[in-house]
Amino acid sequence: MAASEDEAEAWGSALASLAKFQADAEFTATLVEALKYPTTVGKPMQLIIRALHQRFPDVRELNGSLADAVPWFVQRLGADTMRHPATVNSGRAAIRRAAVRLASSGWPFS
Numbered sequence: 863m864a865a866s867e868d869e870a871e872a873w874g875s876a877l878a879s880l881a882k883f884q885a886d887a888e889f890t891a892t893l894v895e896a897l898k899y900p901t902t903v904g905k906p907m908q909l910i911i912r913a914l915h916q917r918f919p920d921v922r923e924l925n926g927s928l929a930d931a932v933p934w935f936v937q938r939l940g941a942d943t944m945r946h947p948a949t950v951n952s953g954r955a956a957i958r959r960a961a962v963r964l965a966s967s968g969w970p971f972s
Contacts, residue, residue, distance in 0.1 A: 867904050874906035878913035887938070889917060894935050894943065897928065 874896060881892040893910050896902060902910060907928055914931070915924035923934040935943070 867901075867906065870899075870901040870904075870906040871909060874902060874909045878910060882913070882917070886917070890914065890935070890938050891943070894939060 877896050878893065881889045884892060893914055897907060897910055911924060911928065911931060915921070918924055921934055923931050
């Protein structure tokens with residue numbers, strides 16, 4: 863977990879950057895998993911919602927708040943995904959999947 867909002871914002875930015883190389887479903891799941899952490903409140907949450915909106919510009923629910931976006935998350939990922947709290951292992955797994963996808967893409971060397 864992040865020690866400050868600035869640190870949480872940096873982690874959110876890094877995660878969004880890494881996740882953008884994932885397929886749509888995995889990208890969404892990765893960022894939604896990050897939103898489950900209490901340290902994403904404030905700027906980090908806004909950054910992650912903005913990253914989702916940039917990926918899915920036609921989704922109106924991603925133009926507003928987290929409360930506006932949750933029904934879309936449930937539709938995309940299922941209610942069970944939203945019921946389970948984040949764990950350290952699930953967060954690490956999301957980051958690991960994003961990093962592996964990035965590395966296998968040849969970035970930044972391709």
